[in-house]
Amino acid sequence: AQSVTQxxxxxxxxxxxxxxxxxxxxxxxxxxxxxxxxYPNQGLQLLLKYLSGSTLVKGINGFEAEFNKSQTxxxxxxPSVHISDTAEYFxxxxxxAGGQFYFGTGTSLTVIP
Amino acid sequence: DTxxxxxxxxxxxxxxxxxSIKCEQNLGHDTMYWYKQDSKKFLxxxxxxxxxxxxxxETVPNRFSPKSPDKAHLNLHINSLELGxxxxxxxxSSQPGRGETQYFGxxxxxxxx
Numbered sequence: 001a002q003s004v005t006q007x008x009x010x011x012x013x014x015x016x017x018x019x020x021x022x023x024x025x026x027x028x029x030x031x032x033x034x035x036x037x038x039y040p041n042q043g044l045q046l047l048l049k050y051l052s053g054s055t056l057v058k059g060i061n062g063f064e065a066e067f068n069k070s071q072t073x074x075x076x077x078x079p080s081v082h083i084s085d086t087a088e089y090f091x092x093x094x095x096x097a098g099g100q101f102y103f104g105t106g107t108s109l110t111v112i113p
Numbered sequence: 114d115t116x117x118x119x120x121x122x123x124x125x126x127x128x129x130x131x132x133s134i135k136c137e138q139n140l141g142h143d144t145m146y147w148y149k150q151d152s153k154k155f156l157x158x159x160x161x162x163x164x165x166x167x168x169x170x171e172t173v174p175n176r177f178s179p180k181s182p183d184k185a186h187l188n189l190h191i192n193s194l195e196l197g198x199x200x201x202x203x204x205x206s207s208q209p210g211r212g213e214t215q216y217f218g219x220x221x222x223x224x225x226x
Contacts, residue, residue, distance in 0.1 A: 032212035043217035103156040
């Protein structure tokens with residue numbers, strides 16, 4: 001069965017510190033990978049996505065993610081977080097066999113001043 | 114120039130009532146979706162339409178009925194509302210195909226009393 005796992009439900013981090021939010025998936029077919037951010041009381045906004053090519057993907061707001069096929073991971077990173085990065089982050093996978101998205105359970109990032 | 118809009122933003126109603134949520138997108142996309150986000154932030158797809166045709170219908174009570182009058186609109190009608198229907202409902206749209214980004218509306222916060 002195919003699945004998406006975000007192991008960390010909550011991640012507190014101090015302002016200007018680096019952060020990594022983890023995402024793993026299980027699949028026997030090719031995948032497309034996405035990270036979305038949801039600010040309080042708002043909809044989801046695309047941060048970045050991996051379709052093919054370079055495994056390091058850069059997105060908006062200084063975020064980047066690396067696709068690792070052997071570890072079936074797509075972890076999100078930022079070298080220095082800001083208070084404004086406090087939000088819920090969702091990893092999503094779309095399998096090549098179909099266009100449907102499957103979302104992880106989300107990681108709540110809290111940046112502490 | 115909102116890309117994906119939903120009305121109403123908030124909806125408070127009594128158990129047993131019938132209510133509708135409307136969604137419109139001006140992105141020219143052919144595919145539209147309804148998602149439900151529960152109190153733990155878990156996102157689950159409910160329906161997907163491609164050019165007015167239903168293509169995904171997850172395990173959702175038949176009290177929920179989507180309707181797509183044209184490819185720019187996808188409305189969600191809910192009959193006999195129950196307490197467990199309280200959630201945030203998100204509409205999204207994308208071009209059809211694999212790896213396409215989904216664009217989300219701001220959400221409709223439904224509270225059933």
